[in-house]
Amino acid sequence: MKILIVEDEKALLSTVGNFLTKQSYICELAENFQTADQKVSIYEYDIILLDITLPDGNGLQLLKTIQKYNSKAGVIIISAKNSLDDKINGLDLGADDYITKPFELAELNSRIKALIRRRQFNGSSLVAFNEIEINTDSKEVTVKGNKIVLTKKEYDLLLFFIVNRNRVLTKEAIAEHLWQDNIDLADNFDFVYTHINAVRKKIKQAGGNDYIKTQYAMGYKFTDS
Amino acid sequence: MKFLTKVNRTYFILLIAMFFLISVISYFVIRKIIEDEAKENLTERVAVIEKRIRESGILPDIYPIVKARKVVRTENIAKPFATVFISHETNDEYQKYIEYRTISKINGNYYLITVRQSVVENKELLLTIAISLFLILLLTFTITYFLSKGLTRKLWSDFEFNLTQIEDFDFNKKEKLLLRNTSIEEFNRLNSVVMKLTEKLEKDYHNLKEFSENASHELQTPLSVISLHLEEILQEDLPRNISEKVYSAYQSVKKLSKINQGLLLLTKIDNRQFTENESLSFMEILRNKIEELNPLVQSRQITVETKIIDDFVVLANSQLIDILLNNLLSNAIIHNLKNGFITIKLQKDKFTVCNTGKPIGFDNKTIFKRFTKGDSGSYGLGLAIAKRICKASGLDIEYRYEENRHCIIIRKNQ
Incomplete structure (x- = not known):
């Protein structure tokens, strides 16, 4: 799976690059419009992460080149502007998703995974972790072959955990993933706890293990180790 | 209070004061003139009567205006002029008269001649003056009121128009402030001052808006870098006291970013970037x-x-x-x-x-x-x-x- 990251901020570029390389993607980096434009017109990518505010050009312009030479690639726009106009323009010009700075790596990861699942149909709609299986097409969850019924938020939560397995997920990251910017929850994360407990209980009842480990007061980690 | 109302009110008060002052002054002046005229008249009449007595020897006696009688010389008249009130036979009303008494020596005899002339009473005089003055002033005031109203409306119409323009002016609307030029120099001066001031304010305002919006945008990228690094550090197996500190820093960055986004949203609302209703x-x-x-x-x-x-x-x-x-x-x-x-x-x-x-x-x-x-x-x-x-x-x-x-x-x- 080949990913091109277009981002003018070096620190951000290398952090995202390192993270995605660890997630076993092949990453290429472009620091400016020029490089990105060249790369896009020569090589093929599966996913392109695109910062639309570049010093030497507008990222939205790059979308046109991508449409021309790399139409199979899934594009996620990264923007510092949380503006609806950019979002609509971007999505109209063929971007698949839109993420606003500052974002969580876990969030980026789950957006990339979701995009890959949407782009490749043969069997890839199945996300599994040991005895837990999620079919992202039918949104069905089975534990040891037993179907369990989760609410929409519980389903989102479990998928977020499994996609970001072995990673510490802070309460903030979980809350943001479940509610986006819709709600200013301040420091009230008791509902995250409520959802996690519900998911734990349902998995246990179906005979599964509890993989959700608490990390001090900061968050949770989905792991079997 | 509107300018015109204020002017009219002042004008009205001034007129009332003038009305009283002019009334009082004209009362005294007119009374003096009437009395002087009457006195002159009376002395002339005495001369006529003296002549008559000298020629015919008949003493005229027409009550109450003329009376002459023979007197001994000793009488002396201290005040020749006097004001007397005499009632008519027909009704009980007293009439005011100015009386002139004099002693004349005609053909070796002394005669006391009394002549009187009725004059308008003070009360009536005052009333007449007041009413006529009041009518004149009322007429003047009414005419000037409507005249000035019409004139003011015409003169101030451009000013009113400009005032509405300024009232409706909003920095967030893209339109410029356009003021109409008038034929009055003072208004034009005001216009140019207001326009200059607004231009400067508008420039400052937009600079500030642009600054806060840019600053908020520019902050997002470094905030991303900090937050991503902290997130990565949190993945490491660190001693609890260190990871707690890192987590606390991470939370602060999150908070900072939320505040930044909130402020950015406020700026955007102020900048009317959400226009589609x-x-x-x-x-x-x-x-x-x-x-x-x-x-x-x-x-x-x-x-x-x-x-x-x-x-x-x-x-x-x-x-x-x-x-x-x-x-x-x-x-x-x-x-x-x-x-x-x-x-x-x-x-x-x-x-x-x-x-x-x-x-x-x-x-x-x-x-x-x-x-x-x-x-x-x-x-x-x-x-x-x-x-x-x-x-x-x-x-x-x-x-x-x-x-x-x-x-x-x-x-x-x-």
């Missing part, structure tokens, strides 16, 4: 919102009651109304008690959200100011944003604390 049904939006927020409500065991009397429909930007309802409802959830209540009421021109909760620890009036916050750990921007959205959408927002409930009331403004 559509007719929005609160009933419909709320139905989805309540469903979306249901997990939150349940996790805090809050009961939500919705009373729909009529749909609340507003013409506004859907994105802004979405943010508004998110803010209000999340506040109602966060600042609620466990097992508390949220009451939502929809009426034709009023929308109310009430929730149970502890009283706020600050003044009610500051609740919509930015960075006013209770002890809930919130950023203190939610209601400031709500207020700004209401203002931009033609709505009034009000906060009340009644019977242990926080209530936010939104009304359509007229």
Whole structure:
């Protein structure tokens, strides 16, 4: 799976690059419009992460080149502007998703995974972790072959955990993933706890293990180790 | 008070004062003239009578105006002129007369000649003067009033027009301030001063807006870098005391970024970047919102009651109304008690959200100011944003604390 990251901020570029390389993607980096434009017109990518505010050009312009030479690639726009106009323009010009700075790596990861699942149909709609299986097409969850019924938020939560397995997920990251910017929850994360407990209980009842480990007061980690 | 009203009022007061002053002065002047005239008349008449006596020897006696009689010389007249009141035979009214007495020596005899002339009484004189003066002044005032009104309206029409332009002027609208040139130099001077001032203010205002918007944008990238690095450090197996510090730093960055986004949103609302309005049904939006927020409500065991009397429909930007309802409802959830209540009421021109909760620890009036916050750990921007959205959408927002409930009331403004 080949990913091109277009981002003018070096620190951000290398952090995202390192993270995605660890997630076993092949990453290429472009620091400016020029490089990105060249790369896009020569090589093929599966996913392109695109910062639309570049010093030497507008990222939205790059979308046109991508449409021309790399139409199979899934594009996620990264923007510092949380503006609806950019979002609509971007999505109209063929971007698949839109993420606003500052974002969580876990969030980026789950957006990339979701995009890959949407782009490749043969069997890839199945996300599994040991005895837990999620079919992202039918949104069905089975534990040891037993179907369990989760609410929409519980389903989102479990998928977020499994996609970001072995990673510490802070309460903030979980809350943001479940509610986006819709709600200013301040420091009230008791509902995250409520959802996690519900998911734990349902998995246990179906005979599964509890993989959700608490990390001090900061968050949770989905792991079997 | 309007300029014209003020001018007219002053003018009116001045006229009243002038009316009294002129009345008094003319009263004395006219009385003096009449009396002098009468005295002159009387002395002339005496001369005529003397001549008559000398020629014919007949003493005239016409009551009450002429009387002559023979006297001994010794009499001396101290005051030749006097004012007397004499009643008529026909009615009881007294008439005022000026009397002139003199002793004349005619053909060796002495005669006392008394002549009188009736004059207008003071009261009548005064009344006549007052009425005529009043009529003259009233006429003058009426004419000048309407004349000046017409004239002022014409002269001030450009000024009024410019004033309306200035009143309607808004930095956030893209239009420039255009003032009409008048034929009056002072007004033109005022225009040029106002235009210069507005231009400067507008420039400063836009620079400031641009600065805050750019600053907020530019901050997002470094914030991303910090947050991503901290997130990565948190993945490491660190001693608890260190990871707690890193987590605390991470939380602060998150908070900083939230505040930044909130301020950016405020700037955007101020800059009118949300201009597309559509007719929005609160009933419909709320139905989805309540469903979306249901997990939150349940996790805090809050009961939500919705009373729909009529749909609340507003013409506004859907994105802004979405943010508004998110803010209000999340506040109602966060600042609620466990097992508390949220009451939502929809009426034709009023929308109310009430929730149970502890009283706020600050003044009610500051609740919509930015960075006013209770002890809930919130950023203190939610209601400031709500207020700004209401203002931009033609709505009034009000906060009340009644019977242990926080209530936010939104009304359509007229």
